[in-house]
Amino acid sequence: MSKKKDEATNLLDQLEQIARGLGETFAPFCEVVVHDLQDPNHAIHAIHNNLSGRQVGDPATELGLARIADPQYPEVIANYANRFPDGRQAKSTSIGIKDSNGRYVAALCMNLDLSLFQSLQSAMGQFTAIVKNGITENLNTRNADTIRQHIDEFSARQATTPRALKADDKRMLLRELKDAGYLEVRKSMEVIAQHLGVSRAAVYSYVK
Template identity: 70%
Template sequence: MTPDLPSNQTLLNQLEQIAQGIGATFAPFCEVVVHDLLDPKHSILSIHNNLSGRQVGSPTTELGLARIADPDYPQVIANYANRFADGRRAKSTSVGIKDEQGRYVAALCMNVDLNLFGQMQSMLAQFCQMDNVEIKETLDPANAETIREHIDKFSASRSKAPQALKPEDRRALLAELKQAGYLEVRKAFSTIAQHLGVSRATLYNDVKS
């Protein structure tokens, strides 16, 4: 049966729009490639955030050939180890696209450069490294973190974010904090208001209600 060329072209055009969106979202870390598997010797139709050095018109990969040869080959292969031509490590995901007859006609492939993330991880590890000096100091003398943790637990028990608490919820929270003695802590109302995303005046009204 002759492939439905207009239908396949429409599919490829839509796939290209998806590739552009993914490429723009994950630039510059992720290479996004659209393959036309009906033309395996020149399968690459587009390549966004080119990390592999390939060009439009380059041939398909071994995975593409496997799909062409076997319609039952897995349609989605996610997060498999890969390498660019220069040896850089990559994490790849490949999605095969079938036509109405169940034949592979295209593929959308994403290749993430792990070396970039490795460098970022090393820099973050170095930045977060601390000398082993036995000094005890707290930058939270007002127990603000303890208050925030109490607010978070209270909010979670109601399946809400702290900023989404309604006035009746805030009144119940303030009653708990008062009973625990937290309202007597210096700058407690400032800490609570900031974490809830309301003004101190609003909290004072809640306490009076």
């Protein structure tokens, strides 16, 4: 066996162990595939936590063929949109592996099944939905912690974090806090500014 062949075989063996570990860690949500780019017609060298229904010995994908054709093709392509054969949406990351001559000989690919996470996201959205019927109630004594909690809950409804809220969202948040009486709490403006990561002057501007 040639030195070049030995090197490629060693890389594939190591990748297979990495793929096995990743597959077991992220099961059952993530498929991990090792591609042997030296044999594009039978490229799939190993597949762990099989979600796509492919088999060892199946041919290379378009991305694999692109790497074979162009050594300058990006080594890492992360979090790109993909789809399983049955239509399920996936998020994929592909890592190309080169030999000592700079030629692509293998690839490690991870395909994350988004369908379960999308279902969970929908369920969480329904679970945290609040009916706006004009009734407001605060079961806790108003203090800095309850102000922070209200901000966190508002941010969660916007699918973001307090510090990532947009200006219009911050104005809406301040209206909610004002209507609920939180702005009357001692040092409320300081608490809000700190939790949003802005100045007190900015908080006052959102109240106007």
